[in-house]
Amino acid sequence: MTKLFLVRHGQSTWNAANRFSGWVDVPLNKKGRQEAFQAAHKLSSYQIDVGFTSLLVRAIETIAICLTECEQVCGGRSPVFKHDADDPNWKGWDNYEGDHSQEIPIFTSRDLDERYYGNLQGLNKTETVQKFGKDIVHQWRRSFVTRPPGGESLADTAARTIPFFGDRIMKHLRDGDNVLVSAHGNSLRSIIMYLDHLDEQEVANLELVTGIPIVYDINAEEKVTSKIILN
Numbered sequence: 001m002t003k004l005f006l007v008r009h010g011q012s013t014w015n016a017a018n019r020f021s022g023w024v025d026v027p028l029n030k031k032g033r034q035e036a037f038q039a040a041h042k043l044s045s046y047q048i049d050v051g052f053t054s055l056l057v058r059a060i061e062t063i064a065i066c067l068t069e070c071e072q073v074c075g076g077r078s079p080v081f082k083h084d085a086d087d088p089n090w091k092g093w094d095n096y097e098g099d100h101s102q103e104i105p106i107f108t109s110r111d112l113d114e115r116y117y118g119n120l121q122g123l124n125k126t127e128t129v130q131k132f133g134k135d136i137v138h139q140w141r142r143s144f145v146t147r148p149p150g151g152e153s154l155a156d157t158a159a160r161t162i163p164f165f166g167d168r169i170m171k172h173l174r175d176g177d178n179v180l181v182s183a184h185g186n187s188l189r190s191i192i193m194y195l196d197h198l199d200e201q202e203v204a205n206l207e208l209v210t211g212i213p214i215v216y217d218i219n220a221e222e223k224v225t226s227k228i229i230l231n
Ligand SMILES: O=C(O)[C@@H](CO)OP(=O)(O)O
Pocket: 015, 019, 020, 021, 022, 023, 114, 117, 141, 185, 186
C-alpha cells in the first residue's frame, strides 16, 4: 500500500486578484506561502519519497515549502529538482547522479500545468461574467468538453495529465514510493476525476481549495482504497 498526496498550490497573486491564470506564471502571495506552510505541517505525520510538480512557479514554490518546512515528511532528506529529466539531451544535473537515501527527487513536467485558459488569461473573472454572462463563463470554467475561447477544455487537459499520471506517477506508486504531487485546480480536477471515477457532471461540481492536501491509499492492484482530505 502506498500513499499519493495531491496538493493544489497555495493562493497566488492572481487568485487573490480574481484573474484567470492558466499558463501565466504568477507566484504565491503571502497567504499562499502560509497555506503551503500549513500543508507541510498537515503532512508531517507522513513520509514522502518522490515529488512531482508542474513547471509553474506557484506549484514549485508550494512543493518546495512542503518538502523543506517539515523534517519528518522528508526523513531528513533534501528535495532535489530534476528539471527536464525526460529530455534525451539532458546531461544530468551537474553530473550528479543522486543519492536516494539523502534526497527526494522532484520531477517537473509541463503535463501537470494548469489548463491553458487561452484568451481569458489575465482577465478579471467578475468582469468576464459581466461581459459574457454567467452561464457561458461557468461552462468555460467547469464544463468537461467546452473550451474557453482559444484555450483547453478539461478534456484536453486530461489528455495530457492522465497519460503522465499513468506512466510516470503510477510507476513510483507501484515501486512502493509515497508520492506528493503539487499542481493546479484544473490539472488536479482531471486527475481526481480519473481516480474517483467521476462523470462529467460530478467533475463540474468538484472545487479544490488552495493548499489543502488530499491523501489517497493505493493498493498493489493500483486501486484507490481510501481518500482523506487534510482540512
Ligand atoms: O485561473 C485559473 O487558472 C483557474 C484556477 O485558479 O481558474 P478556475 O477557477 O476557473 O479554475
